[in-house]
Amino acid sequence: MPPKVAKGEYIETDTGNKISRRSQIHGTQHIILGGKTVIQGEAVIRGDLYRTSTSSSASGDQTGQQPATATPSVAITIGRYSYISKQAVLRPPSRLHRGVHSFYPLKIGDHVFVGERAVVEAASVGNHVHVGKDAVIGSMAILKDFAYVLDGAVVAPGMVVPSWCVVGGAPARIVGEVGEGYGVEGAEGGMARERYRLVGR
Amino acid sequence: MSRPFPYAYISCPCADTPVPDPARKRRSKETSHKTNPEDPNVPVPEDYDFEDERTFDPRSPRSNFSLYPPEQLLYCEDCHQIKCPRCITEEIVCWFCPNCLFETPSSMVRSEGNRCARNCFNCPICTAPLAVTTLENVTGGGSQQGPWVLSCGYCMWTTLDIGVKFDKPTNIRTQLSKMTDSSRGRQMSKTFSDLKSPLSTYSSIDDQFPSPNEIRGDEASPINEQLSGPLNPEARFQALKGFYKSQIASTSSSPNDPLADFGAGFSSPGALNRIMSLYTSSSRLGSLYGGTSKKPKSKPPVMREALTASEGLRVPAPDAENALIRRMASDDCGWDGMASLEQRTFQSPDARFVEDLLPLPVLLRTKRSKRCKSCKHILVKPEFKPQSTRFRIRLIALSYIPLPTLKPLVPSPFAGLPSTTPTTAPNLDSLSPLRTVQFLLTLKNHMFDPVRVTLATPSVTPGRVASKVTILCPQFDIGANSDVWDEALQGSAAPGDARASRSGTLGSTEKVAEAGKVWDKGRNWTTVVLEVVPGSLPGGGGVTRRGRMKQHDDGSNDDDDNDDSDADSDANANALDWSGQTKDPNQRLQPDEDVLEIPVFVRMEWDSENQIDQEQSVGKGQNSDTVKRELAYWMVLGVGRISSEMGF
Numbered sequence: 001m002p003p004k005v006a007k008g009e010y011i012e013t014d015t016g017n018k019i020s021r022r023s024q025i026h027g028t029q030h031i032i033l034g035g036k037t038v039i040q041g042e043a044v045i046r047g048d049l050y051r052t053s054t055s056s057s058a059s060g061d062q063t064g065q066q067p068a069t070a071t072p073s074v075a076i077t078i079g080r081y082s083y084i085s086k087q088a089v090l091r092p093p094s095r096l097h098r099g100v101h102s103f104y105p106l107k108i109g110d111h112v113f114v115g116e117r118a119v120v121e122a123a124s125v126g127n128h129v130h131v132g133k134d135a136v137i138g139s140m141a142i143l144k145d146f147a148y149v150l151d152g153a154v155v156a157p158g159m160v161v162p163s164w165c166v167v168g169g170a171p172a173r174i175v176g177e178v179g180e181g182y183g184v185e186g187a188e189g190g191m192a193r194e195r196y197r198l199v200g201r
Numbered sequence: 202m203s204r205p206f207p208y209a210y211i212s213c214p215c216a217d218t219p220v221p222d223p224a225r226k227r228r229s230k231e232t233s234h235k236t237n238p239e240d241p242n243v244p245v246p247e248d249y250d251f252e253d254e255r256t257f258d259p260r261s262p263r264s265n266f267s268l269y270p271p272e273q274l275l276y277c278e279d280c281h282q283i284k285c286p287r288c289i290t291e292e293i294v295c296w297f298c299p300n301c302l303f304e305t306p307s308s309m310v311r312s313e314g315n316r317c318a319r320n321c322f323n324c325p326i327c328t329a330p331l332a333v334t335t336l337e338n339v340t341g342g343g344s345q346q347g348p349w350v351l352s353c354g355y356c357m358w359t360t361l362d363i364g365v366k367f368d369k370p371t372n373i374r375t376q377l378s379k380m381t382d383s384s385r386g387r388q389m390s391k392t393f394s395d396l397k398s399p400l401s402t403y404s405s406i407d408d409q410f411p412s413p414n415e416i417r418g419d420e421a422s423p424i425n426e427q428l429s430g431p432l433n434p435e436a437r438f439q440a441l442k443g444f445y446k447s448q449i450a451s452t453s454s455s456p457n458d459p460l461a462d463f464g465a466g467f468s469s470p471g472a473l474n475r476i477m478s479l480y481t482s483s484s485r486l487g488s489l490y491g492g493t494s495k496k497p498k499s500k501p502p503v504m505r506e507a508l509t510a511s512e513g514l515r516v517p518a519p520d521a522e523n524a525l526i527r528r529m530a531s532d533d534c535g536w537d538g539m540a541s542l543e544q545r546t547f548q549s550p551d552a553r554f555v556e557d558l559l560p561l562p563v564l565l566r567t568k569r570s571k572r573c574k575s576c577k578h579i580l581v582k583p584e585f586k587p588q589s590t591r592f593r594i595r596l597i598a599l600s601y602i603p604l605p606t607l608k609p610l611v612p613s614p615f616a617g618l619p620s621t622t623p624t625t626a627p628n629l630d631s632l633s634p635l636r637t638v639q640f641l642l643t644l645k646n647h648m649f650d651p652v653r654v655t656l657a658t659p660s661v662t663p664g665r666v667a668s669k670v671t672i673l674c675p676q677f678d679i680g681a682n683s684d685v686w687d688e689a690l691q692g693s694a695a696p697g698d699a700r701a702s703r704s705g706t707l708g709s710t711e712k713v714a715e716a717g718k719v720w721d722k723g724r725n726w727t728t729v730v731l732e733v734v735p736g737s738l739p740g741g742g743g744v745t746r747r748g749r750m751k752q753h754d755d756g757s758n759d760d761d762d763n764d765d766s767d768a769d770s771d772a773n774a775n776a777l778d779w780s781g782q783t784k785d786p787n788q789r790l791q792p793d794e795d796v797l798e799i800p801v802f803v804r805m806e807w808d809s810e811n812q813i814d815q816e817q818s819v820g821k822g823q824n825s826d827t828v829k830r831e832l833a834y835w836m837v838l839g840v841g842r843i844s845s846e847m848g849f
Contacts, residue, residue, distance in 0.1 A: 138354060144302075145590045156329030157354030162299045162566065163590045171329035171355045174299060174566070179273030180581050181597035186604055186645055187272045 009041070010200040018199050023084075030075035034110065037082045038199045044089045049103045050075035075103065079110035079127065081192040089119045093139040104140070111183075111192035115151065122155075126163070128183045128190070146189065148178050204839065206629035207607035207640070210268040211598070212257060212835040213285030257835035258663040259798040268837055271605070274598035275580045277573040283598050283834055284573055284580060291569040297587035300330055300563045304587050316562035320373045322351055325544060325558035329355035333370045336361075349373075351560050363556055374562055381433060381559060434549040441513030448504045525553060570594075603644035603654065603679060603726075603805065607838050610639040610714065610730060629841030632797060634737035639714055640840065642672075645726040646679040650807045653678050656729070657802040662736070666843060669734040670799050673716045682725040735797055735843045738790055790845075797840040804833040 010018040015035030023039045025031065027047030039045065050073050075092045084090065092106040108114075108125040115133030122137045126145035131137060135149045138157030143149065147161040150168030161167050166176040183189040258264060267285070275284040282288075296305045298317035305318065322331040331351040348366035351373065352359040360366065367376050507514040518524075528534055538555050545552055547561055571581040582594040609627050627638050646652050656675045661667045714720060714730035721728040808827040 144588070154355075156327075158332045159330050160300050160302065162297075162302060163588070165299065165566075171324075171327050173328055179270065179597075180275065180571075180592070180595055181272030181599045184272060184597070184599050184604075184647075186606065187599055188270060189272065 010038075012200070016196075018196070027075060030073055032074055032077045034077075034079040034082070036080050036196050037078050037084070038196055039084045040086045040088075040199075042087045043084045044087075045076060045084070046089075046091045047075045049092045049094070050105075051103050074105050076106045076108070078108040079112065081110055081196055082108055082112040082114075083192065083195050084114045085116040085118070085133070087117045088114045090114070091119070091121045093121045093123050093141075095140060109145070111190070113192070113195070121157075128192075130189065146178060146183055148182075148189075150175070204270070206839055206841045207609070208839040209271065209605040209607055210259075210837045210839070211271050211274055211283065211602070211605075212264070212267045212837065213269060213274065213283050213288065214834055215267070215285060215288040256659045256663060257800040257802070257837070259800055259837040260664050260794075264837075271599055271602070272597070274602075275571065276596050276598040276601045277576060277578060277580060278596060279576045279578050280573060281830065281832065283602065283832075288574050289571045289580060290574050291571050294568040294570050294583060295585055295587060296565045296567055298563055299566045302587050305565055310565065315565045317565060318374050318562070320371065321563040322373065322560035323563055324353035324356060324358050325548065325561055326358045326555070327353060327356040328561075329353050330563070331360075331560055333367075333373065334359075335370075336366070360560060363558065377560065434551070437513045437515060439513075440511060441507055444507050444512040528554070600647045602803075602832065602834070603646050603652065605836060605838070606643045606645070607731070607840070608641045608643070610641050610720075627841070631844035631846075632735045632841045633846065634735045634843050636735070638733050638735065638840075640731040640733060640838075641720060641728050642731050642838070643726055643728040644679055647682050647725070648807065649681050649683070650809055651678060651681045652805050652807040654727075655804045655806075657804070658799055662797070662799055664794065665739050666736040666794060666797070668736040668797050668799070668843075671732040672729060672801075673714055673732060674719050674729040677719045677722075677727050677729060679727045680723070680725045731799075731838075733797070733799070733840055735841075738795055738843060738845050795843045795845075797843055799838045799840060801836050801838055802833065803836055804831065806831045 008021065010020055012018050013033070013035075015033070017033045017035060017037045017039070019025070019039045020041040020043070022041035023043045023045070025039070025045045025047065027050065029047070030050045031045060031047035076090055078084075078090075090106060090108075092103045094101060094103045104123060106120070106122060106124075108120075108122075109127035109129065111128045112125055112131070113129070114120055114131045115135060117133055118131050118135045118137070120131060120137045121139045122141040122143055123139075125131075125137075125143045126147065128146045129143045129148070131143075131149045132151035132153060134152045136154045137143065137149065138155050138159065140158045141155050142160045143155075144161060144163040144165075146163050148166040149155060149161070149172065150166065152170070153168045153172040154170035155161065155167060156171040159172065161172075161174070164177050164182070165174045166178055167173060168175045178189065181187055186194065259268065266287070269285050273286065275289060276282070277284050293307070296307060296310050296315065297303060298305065298319065298321050300317060300321035301319055303317075303319065305315075309318070320333055323329065324331055331353050333349055334352045335347060335349055337347040348368070349370045350360045350366055365377065365380055367373055369376075529539065534554065540548065540552055540555055540558055544555075544558055548558055552558055568583045568585075568587065569581075570579060570583065572579050579594050580596045581592060583589070584591045584593060609629065632638060642656075644654060654677055656672050658670050658672055660671065661669055714732070719727050720730050807830055809830045
């Protein structure tokens with residue numbers, strides 16, 4: 001019989017985030033979790049890759065205090081009920097701007113699912129987005145609400161995936177649309193709460 | 202199947218009824234020369250009765266076209282019927298570019314084509330979106346000037362590869378269209394209006410027909426070539442189109458000519474009717490003499506082909522083909538220099554080499570509203586703005602039919618169950634045959650009325666792999682989708698427990714599935730237990746299966762009957778071998794035959810309140826405040842894949 005996962009695998013924060021002890025989170029002071037977010041084991045979240053070109057001091061507050069300066073030092077924002085699977089990698093996007101290589105914040109919305117071994121470098125990921133396992137989201141890509149990235153897809157850098165669109169392939173193309181009922185609570189695309197509940201039991 | 206196990210698909214009833222599409226109507230009109238075509242809706246009920254008798258077979262080839270994931274289905278409140286993508290019509294609400302998400306007015310789509318007119322391009326090599334980047338890496342804060350290129354972040358292709366740079370980072374599309382003419386040695390950019398020579402509007406052939414000498418002169422003289430210039434493909438297409446239009450108009454201009462009809466509908470099927478009427482009228486009226494006397498007078502003018510470059514003719518250079526071949530064979534081209542077939546499909550037909558490929562303006566996408574095909578009521582109407590994800594009207598099936606979810610039931614090891622039952626969650630991708638697995642089927646009601654549900658399933662699944670299925674509680678009620686707070690206020694501990702048991706992982710440890718009892722029940726959902734004995738695969742020894750089956754159910758008549766019918770269906774399956782691997786159909790497993798799919802017939806009854814559809818009840822002449830409704834459909838539960846090993 002395979003041994004049950006040790007009871008203390010997940011740390012539950014005040015806002016209900018369930019974070020695996022085996023996850024690798026760098027630069028926690030630059031990461032904002034919206035609450036009830038799940039981060040599974042061996043997931044890598046690179047909060048240390050924040051914009052450093054300005055002199056503004058990094059704020060050491062984790063609970064979402066936005067610095068008043070024009071360049072926020074928040075590297076990664078994740079909304080509620082989002083789910084980062086095992087071995088997924090979240091990296092803030094970067095770009096060569098005026099000869100300077102700089103990082104930009106990665107914003108992830110609510111009810112987002114990131115599959116196993118997926119690499120996300122998007123500029124923004126909307127609500128109810130599904131990123132399949134082994135998918136790669138290129139730098140500065142934008143996934144709008146209800147976008148669906150199939151398993152193994154490679155979304156090219158800078159690509160925009162409109163709402164309700166299904167993309168797949170390498171490089172990813174729009175291959176279809178999800179149904180109108182996508183994202184309804186409990187149905188396909190609306191399983192985020194259920195997923196959250198099952199974690200750590 | 203495309204989804205991970207377990208899944209639930211719902212069959213749209215339209216698969217059994219002929220779709221009342223206009224094409225079919227037309228066909229019936231044409232075949233039976235009657236004035237009133239038969240109403241396509243008439244034979245529906247008969248078919249329906251016939252189909253009702255059968256068990257839905259998820260493996261039948263027709264099922265592919267009727268099974269949909271629940272979230273793709275809509276519901277028409279007037280027809281009281283599930284609507285799948287086949288029984289709706291779509292109307293375009295707006296056009297937008299999927300890259301910049303800007304809307305394009307439909308008038309512009311009509312005139313300019315359905316491609317983004319801004320800066321959005323796809324890579325001609327790999328189809329990834331192209332980005333506008335500057336060539337000069339200005340390290341300072343100086344204003345970014347200088348040439349701009351389109352570059353692909355996926356395959357690192359840039360427009361520099363085809364020698365294209367842009368002066369400014371905006372309006373790339375117009376810049377590019379200007380440049381493609383000039384960069385390919387075409388000195389002047391020509392639009393269609395420019396090319397319209399006065400000649401092309403002439404209707405008479407003789408006016409337009411140049412003498413053969415002239416033509417030869419045209420081709421030979423380089424001066425003329427430069428003057429008229431070869432056109433880019435779009436302009437050439439426009440020129441040809443205009444030319445043939447004028448030709449059709451001119452050849453059918455004379456009023457006496459019977460071919461005059463062709464002018465309007467040259468390519469329409471109506472033309473055939475007109476020809477037929479021509480024959481019938483001439484024979485019936487007996488105007489044979491008149492017809493013959495007329496004919497020499499009005500000899501139909503002959504259509505000619507395009508002759509000049511301004512009409513769209515392009516004569517390739519005499520050695521063009523040879524030059525192409527030589528270039529292909531040369532070392533600096535090679536395989537990598539050739540454009541692939543896939544790349545060429547989106548390019549001009551002349552593009553042979555990678556250097557000929559141009560960036561492709563992004564194809565627009567649409568937002569569409571959806572209507573019921575039979576009653577024309579709007580089912581889905583999204584908001585107008587391209588970026589909005591809201592709907593003005595959204596009648597999805599999930600708000601009407603209960604949402605099915607299937608979960609394996611994992612009994613806890615402390616429950617003191619027989620040792621044969623597994624204590625861990627069964628691996629749905631390899632279910633061991635002949636070992637009972639229990640599943641929790643949860644139906645969640647989204648209607649505001651309580652629903653009474655009756656489930657029915659064949660005790661043995663259709664097909665060669667006969668799995669036994671029992672729904673322990675086939676008839677149950679689901680509560681109304683009332684206020685969410687009702688559940689929350691009932692007690693703080695209760696919802697958590699309920700959820701746990703519904704999810705099937707933990708829950709009350711002593712719980713054992715009992716026949717005739719629902720497993721669990723919540724505010725608007727009910728869970729019942731489904732007992733499945735996966736059948737063994739044909740390759741894995743049919744004899745043992747038979748024996749075991751007999752052992753398993755020692756004897757009620759009903760089950761024996763099922764076994765017999767199962768044998769019959771086996772014979773049928775052997776007779777009909779669709780796979781093409783006819784060597785030994787008994788031994789060979791056909792694709793996805795090991796997938797265990799259970800057809801379940803769902804019949805739901807509920808009393809709908811009058812407030813929802815008042816006119817309906819008035820029309821029915823019912824005076825009570827509630828209307829009894831029922832809805833029945835097939836759904837298919839994808840349970841898992843049966844492994845070939847026994848796994849004991």
